[in-house]
Amino acid sequence: MTRRPFTSGELGRDDAELDQLGAELEALAAGASTPSRGFHNRVLAAVDGTEPPRRWWLAAWLAPGSGAAWQGATLALVLVLGVTAALMAGGLLDGVRRTPGAGTSPAPSESAEQSITPSPSPSPSPTITPTPSSAASVSPTATPVVSAEGSPSESEDGAETPRPGESDNSGPGGGGGDSSGSGSGDD
Amino acid sequence: MAAAWHDGRVDDRALVRAVLDGDRDAFRPVVEREATAVYRACLRILGEPADAEDVAQESMVIGYRSLATFRGDGPLGAWLVRIATRQAYRRVGQRRNAVDLAAIPEPAGSGPSSAEPLGTLIASERATELRAGVAALPEPYRETVALRFFGELALDEIAAATGRPLNTVKTHLRRGLERLRVAVGRGQP
Numbered sequence: 001m002t003r004r005p006f007t008s009g010e011l012g013r014d015d016a017e018l019d020q021l022g023a024e025l026e027a028l029a030a031g032a033s034t035p036s037r038g039f040h041n042r043v044l045a046a047v048d049g050t051e052p053p054r055r056w057w058l059a060a061w062l063a064p065g066s067g068a069a070w071q072g073a074t075l076a077l078v079l080v081l082g083v084t085a086a087l088m089a090g091g092l093l094d095g096v097r098r099t100p101g102a103g104t105s106p107a108p109s110e111s112a113e114q115s116i117t118p119s120p121s122p123s124p125s126p127t128i129t130p131t132p133s134s135a136a137s138v139s140p141t142a143t144p145v146v147s148a149e150g151s152p153s154e155s156e157d158g159a160e161t162p163r164p165g166e167s168d169n170s171g172p173g174g175g176g177g178d179s180s181g182s183g184s185g186d187d
Numbered sequence: 188m189a190a191a192w193h194d195g196r197v198d199d200r201a202l203v204r205a206v207l208d209g210d211r212d213a214f215r216p217v218v219e220r221e222a223t224a225v226y227r228a229c230l231r232i233l234g235e236p237a238d239a240e241d242v243a244q245e246s247m248v249i250g251y252r253s254l255a256t257f258r259g260d261g262p263l264g265a266w267l268v269r270i271a272t273r274q275a276y277r278r279v280g281q282r283r284n285a286v287d288l289a290a291i292p293e294p295a296g297s298g299p300s301s302a303e304p305l306g307t308l309i310a311s312e313r314a315t316e317l318r319a320g321v322a323a324l325p326e327p328y329r330e331t332v333a334l335r336f337f338g339e340l341a342l343d344e345i346a347a348a349t350g351r352p353l354n355t356v357k358t359h360l361r362r363g364l365e366r367l368r369v370a371v372g373r374g375q376p
Contacts, residue, residue, distance in 0.1 A: 004341050011361045018364050021371075025321075025336040028231065028314045035226040035240055042240075043218050043247045052211055053254040 199263035203254050214251055221264045222247055224339070225271040231337035232275040234318060242278050246271035261347020268338040269348045272330060279322050320370040327351075328363030335360055 006022035008015040205213035225246055230239035250267045257266055321332050327349070334345045342360070346353045 004339065006336070008361075010342060011357050013361075017368060018361070021364055021368050022336070024313070024317060025332075028317055029227075029336055029339065033230070033236070034223060035243070036236070039226065039240055039244075040218055040222055043222050043244050044215060046244050046248050047214055047218065047251045048211070050248055050252055052209065053207060053252050 200259040203257050206254050221267050224264055225267050228268050228271050228338040229275045242274050243271060246274045261344055265340050265344040265348040272333045272338055316371050320367050324363055324366055327359050328366060331356060331359040332363040
């Protein structure tokens with residue numbers, strides 16, 4: 001006989017079919033006999049032949065002897081260290097992005113604009129105002145109007161605006177990149 | 188202190204601590220107290236006494252070597268039976284490659300006793316069918332059903348041994364039995 005007869009009521013709902021199935025399973029279990037005569041001695045011999053168990057640090061930490069306060073303190077310390085490390089990693093990434101950021105951080109599209117605008121700015125602007133090429137990519141309506149007044153300023157604007165605009169644009173844009181970077185770093 | 192476990196009243200945690208502190212003999216009462224239950228659980232799963240003894244011995248050794256991971260949330264016996272259940276189903280999986288589970292003969296004395304040969308045969312076939320049905324259940328239903336019926340553990344002991352909430356264990360047992368009922372041809376899910 002099993003020590004605890006099964007009733008489906010222990011699962012919270014009476015079910016005659018489950019009771020019947022449980023009874024069959026218990027009948028199957030009830031037929032189990034005892035082990036052979038020297039079984040316990042064989043088990044003890046096998047245990048004697050193995051290496052004694054050792055505490056390792058995690059097991060010692062999880063062991064019944066170690067109190068809940070100690071476990072909680074250790075867990076909290078590990079969490080604090082993990083968060084600190086993640087924040088430091090995020091800060092380092094930000095630093096790496098911002099220090100050489102003037103030259104390198106712009107997005108590929110913006111660096112393409114920069115490579116185009118420097119060439120017009122030193123040279124006579126009216127002739128070189130083929131900024132339509134860049135204007136085509138940036139703002140088609142603005143370039144014809146400004147080119148009449150002075151393309152140098154426009155070209156300087158074109159050269160300069162990317163930087164403030166870059167910093168402005170890269171604020172949200174770079175911020176997005178940063179946040180995604182730090183986000184992935186946190187993960 | 189060294190032989191504190193000899194009085195038979197020391198709890199499982201004290202036994203485990205004694206073993207981990209280097210008192211190898213502290214495991215002896217564990218073997219004497221739990222090895223038969225471990226063997227029975229293995230026999231109910233495997234159906235063959237020789238296999239069951241092998242797996243039970245293996246499970247006791249694994250339990251001994253893994254004592255450092257025993258947290259003491261539940262009885263040590265339930266923890267050992269869980270190890271044995273896993274080992275037994277591992278053996279079933281190994282055997283399944285070579286031999287059809289249904290071909291394994293029923294051990295002598297198992298199943299309901301009957302004087303009629305036909306009744307015995309039917310009972311034996313039914314036992315084999317049930318055993319194979321439980322073995323075919325997906326986890327965690329198989330483990331829960333096996334621990335409840337073959338390991339003879341109460342629901343709270345299963346919860347402690349597996350680290351699952353009691354209500355989760357109840358749900359797993361109910362679903363496992365419902366799947367088994369369908370698998371062995373007793374009603375609809």
